[in-house]
Amino acid sequence: MAIDGDVGRCVSADIAAGIPPAAALFRSLADENRLRIVARLARGEARVVDLVGELGLAQSTVSKHLACLRDCDLVDYRAEGRQSFYSLTRPELMDLLASAEQLLAATGHAVVLCPAHDTRRGAAGARSAPEAEFDRLLERLDRRTGGKTVS
Template identity: 65%
Template sequence: MAMNQGPCARTELAPAAALFHSLSDPVRLAIVQRLTRGEARVADLTSELGLAQSTVSKHLACLRDCGLVDFRPEGRQSFYHFDRPELLDLLRSAERLLAATGDAVVLCPVYGPEADPAPEAEEDAR
């Protein structure tokens, strides 16, 4: 499948890149993974994930801004939940892809955990 790699193609792919970028942070991914089991309050997430309240709130705000999670107020508390059930399908597909690729993603010299951040910065500068 040939794809146009020009500026127009990058513009068309920008929303998908933003979606994957919103899920690329390990904390946000942990929050999303936890919300797959049902709604939760910030206090629940801080306790279960061992994170500071400010960290959880910041990442929930990002996920809300992206339209991936929402909340329902109940008294002085807010219960966070998935706003887009399609996200569950995406996560399931990602799990299948990770199972199929084995350690390839983890060992990736560009994006794996041991990757040098410099190559990405060089690419962004182009």
């Protein structure tokens, strides 16, 4: 259940390719903007225009991520006239995210420094701010140790 760049929505082909459903669920939540949308919807339903204004994202970005979350059955909408009001379908998702926050607090957010953490690279290979900071820290450490491995 990852965003398909050509279609712009979540696809479940990953499950058919052998990725366990739990991995697909976490992949669907691996995008910061989707997490921001989920967090906002946890406070109550919202229209696309509301999410655009509150989150500072482009309308197309919000729509694409809502489509992904809908494909995953985590979000749905109700129509009222010409407006659509989005809401979470699974309130227990917030329990899962709260548990993740507790785990991150307990591990000192070590996942940010994990060298295998590479979920935020775009097509051009751009690094996220935490990854760029990690690279700078590694470079400073290399300069201080002369490139030798420190145990």
